[in-house]
Amino acid sequence: xxxxxxxxxxxxxxxxxxxxxxxxxxxxxxxxxxxxxxxxxxxxxxxxxxxxxxxxxxxxxxxxxxxxxxxxxxxxxxxxxxxxxxxxxxxxxxxxxxxxxxxxxxxxxxxxxxxxxxxxxxxxxxxxxxxxxxxxxxxxxxxxxxxxxxxxxxxxxxxxxxxxxxxxxxxxxxxxxxxxxxxxxxxxxxxxxxxxxxxxxxxxxxxxxxxxxxxxxx
Amino acid sequence: xxxxxxxxxxxxxxxxxxxxxxxxxxxxxxxxxxxxxxxxxxxxxxxxxxxxxxxxxxxxxxxxxxxxxxxxxxxxxxxxxxxxxxxxxxxxxxxxxxxxxxxxxxxxxxxxxxxxxxxxxxxxxxxxxxx
Amino acid sequence: xxxxxxxxxxxxxxxxxxxxxxxxxxxxxxxxxxxxxxxxxxxxxxxxxxxxxxxxxxxxxxxxxxxxxxxxxxxxxxxxxxxxxxxxxxxxxxxxxxxxx
Numbered sequence: 202x203x204x205x206x207x208x209x210x211x212x213x214x215x216x217x218x219x220x221x222x223x224x225x226x227x228x229x230x231x232x233x234x235x236x237x238x239x240x241x242x243x244x245x246x247x248x249x250x251x252x253x254x255x256x257x258x259x260x261x262x263x264x265x266x267x268x269x270x271x272x273x274x275x276x277x278x279x280x281x282x283x284x285x286x287x288x289x290x291x292x293x294x295x296x297x298x299x300x301x302x303x304x305x306x307x308x309x310x311x312x313x314x315x316x317x318x319x320x321x322x323x324x325x326x327x328x329x330x331x332x333x334x335x336x337x338x339x340x341x342x343x344x345x346x347x348x349x350x351x352x353x354x355x356x357x358x359x360x361x362x363x364x365x366x367x368x369x370x371x372x373x374x375x376x377x378x379x380x381x382x383x384x385x386x387x388x389x390x391x392x393x394x395x396x397x398x399x400x401x402x403x404x405x406x407x408x409x410x411x412x413x414x415x416x417x418x419x
Numbered sequence: 420x421x422x423x424x425x426x427x428x429x430x431x432x433x434x435x436x437x438x439x440x441x442x443x444x445x446x447x448x449x450x451x452x453x454x455x456x457x458x459x460x461x462x463x464x465x466x467x468x469x470x471x472x473x474x475x476x477x478x479x480x481x482x483x484x485x486x487x488x489x490x491x492x493x494x495x496x497x498x499x500x501x502x503x504x505x506x507x508x509x510x511x512x513x514x515x516x517x518x519x520x521x522x523x524x525x526x527x528x529x530x531x532x533x534x535x536x537x538x539x540x541x542x543x544x545x546x547x548x549x550x
Numbered sequence: 551x552x553x554x555x556x557x558x559x560x561x562x563x564x565x566x567x568x569x570x571x572x573x574x575x576x577x578x579x580x581x582x583x584x585x586x587x588x589x590x591x592x593x594x595x596x597x598x599x600x601x602x603x604x605x606x607x608x609x610x611x612x613x614x615x616x617x618x619x620x621x622x623x624x625x626x627x628x629x630x631x632x633x634x635x636x637x638x639x640x641x642x643x644x645x646x647x648x649x650x651x
């Protein structure tokens with residue numbers, strides 16, 4: 202089963218069903234949960250930030266989703282000049298569409314007929330959160346971080362993505378200041394679709410590079 | 420083109436490296452591992468809180484903790500903790516260590532507040548069971 | 551602290567074979583290997599200093615360097631045109647020999 206297919210049914214906003222989380226209030230707090238609550242309270246008491254600041258940050262992160270990245274991709278597919286600006290300066294191009302991509306520079310890497318891009322952070326889990334939301338667990342896992350640089354095609358195959366031998370696979374290890382977004386190729390059969398519909402084809406996994414957009418159903 | 424294939428000397432060099440040159444635990448590119456488990460989970464409220472705390476601390480307005488310091492603190496937790504703790508458990512452990520080191524919070528007040536919160540939580544749970 | 555020699559796009563560079571402890575952002579698997587500068591990203595403070603609360607040091611040039619996967623992994627199971635690109639700070643790079651014609 203292709204992860205890309207699961208996501209495209211939800212038009213890029215949904216995920217595969219998540220495991221049930223037991224109600225936290227019924228269980229004792231763990232050491233690290235206590236630490237999180239205590240540190241938060243102490244920093245508010247000391248005036249480092251307010252409870253309102255904290256709530257607003259959480260709300261802001263909750264509002265981030267792959268829909269932002271998908272909007273950029275869909276616009277790039279339909280507007281060649283925008284695509285150039287996206288590749289030149291992703292943060293600035295995002296602002297054109299009313300998306301706040303923050304101050305950490307994001308680099309968009311474009312898939313071509315002869316090159317497929319995929320992103321990993323072997324040293325930690327750097328990820329363009331402001332354009333895609335929080336990363337999935339697997340992106341942060343030991344298996345992904347260790348194997349993607351060494352055997353990208355095998356890992357891509359596990360995601361159901363087969364890249365032909367005559368297409369180069371380019372792995373980007375996000376080691377320093379930049380975050381990366383993959384600009385997938387526009388799928389065949391998508392002519393005449395409007396931007397919103399095109400954005401619906403672009404899943405989070407396509408913008409990490411472990412999937413490619415499905416051709417639209419007719 | 421290079422004059423000689425790099426593979427032989429590179430392989431020999433890599434095995435010498437393994438013996439003589441420490442690879443830090445978090446620096447895991449190229450290590451062998453099993454299949455990628457396609458796990459995802461909805462982030463729990465406490466995890467989102469940790470994420471928000473870090474963003475506020477590292478905000479240019481405050482610059483109390485840099486992301487480089489967070490990373491260094493996580494790396495310093497050591498292999499055991501790194502593998503056993505979840506992603507945001509590592510984050511909050513590093514944040515707490517860093518804030519203590521910087522004197523933003525003291526161990527004493529942290530410990531007292533954690534005990535207080537635990538007591539509060541237990542009281543809520545007991546109340547919940549009684550109702 | 552000296553930023554070191556500036557590398558242009560296209561320069562062949564080797565990642566230093568050094569293995570210090572501490573917060574280092576040059577991945578272990580690339581130490582001692584040769585690649586090609588494909589992008590000069592800009593000037594940034596050294597994370598090796600920032601990680602310890604030292605914020606006022608000199609800036610380093612940050613580069614993106616491209617490697618052939620077959621140069622990194624002796625047993626790479628993929629075609630010769632697969633590559634890997636990473637960001638490396640200038641203090642971790644030294645000039646490499648030019649490729650023989």
